[in-house]
Amino acid sequence: MLTKDQKKKIVVELTEQVKKAKALVFVDYKGVSVKDISELKRELRKEGVLMKVTRKTLFDIALRESGIELSTKQMEGQVAMTVSEQDEVAPAKILAKFSKGNDKLKILGGVLEAKVLSAEDVKALAKLPSKDEMLAKLVGTINAPVSGFVNVLAGNLRGLVQVLKAVSEAKS
Numbered sequence: 001m002l003t004k005d006q007k008k009k010i011v012v013e014l015t016e017q018v019k020k021a022k023a024l025v026f027v028d029y030k031g032v033s034v035k036d037i038s039e040l041k042r043e044l045r046k047e048g049v050l051m052k053v054t055r056k057t058l059f060d061i062a063l064r065e066s067g068i069e070l071s072t073k074q075m076e077g078q079v080a081m082t083v084s085e086q087d088e089v090a091p092a093k094i095l096a097k098f099s100k101g102n103d104k105l106k107i108l109g110g111v112l113e114a115k116v117l118s119a120e121d122v123k124a125l126a127k128l129p130s131k132d133e134m135l136a137k138l139v140g141t142i143n144a145p146v147s148g149f150v151n152v153l154a155g156n157l158r159g160l161v162q163v164l165k166a167v168s169e170a171k172s
Helices: 004-020 034-046 056-065 090-101 119-126 131-171
Strands: 023-028 049-053 079-084 106-112 115-118
Touching: 004 049, 004 056, 004 079, 023 090, 034 049, 034 090, 049 090, 056 079, 079 090, 090 106, 090 119, 106 119, 115 119
Parallel strands: none
Antiparallel strands: 023 079, 023 106, 049 079, 106 115
């Protein structure tokens, strides 16, 4: 059993993390094996995402102190919260992928930059490309006209070289 001081410390820590977070995703992990939870935590850590497990009441206090109108008490099962400070899409992607392989893990909802999301919204968010993928596409789109222009110029030079080569062979 947690003491009052321990609970206050947990709430302060959770509140700080929630305020810094770009995205939060809540899951029901009831029935998931310890081995699978450890594997999930390892995958989340690779992407800079934390997974927190505590009492629903403490989650609710931290969310309320962060200005988010969401109650975890209404969520069924054993609730865990994932927190991402860098990537908005990473926790949703990882949890959606994991829940496909492990049907006991259920996505319950989330928060994206202080906006409450339903479970369906989180699943839709998981289908979006990550920030890095979007930046790579943007760079590719910006670079495409330049690459095309370089290829056109190279084609003209190749044509000129072939004409000069043909002229030199004709004179020989």
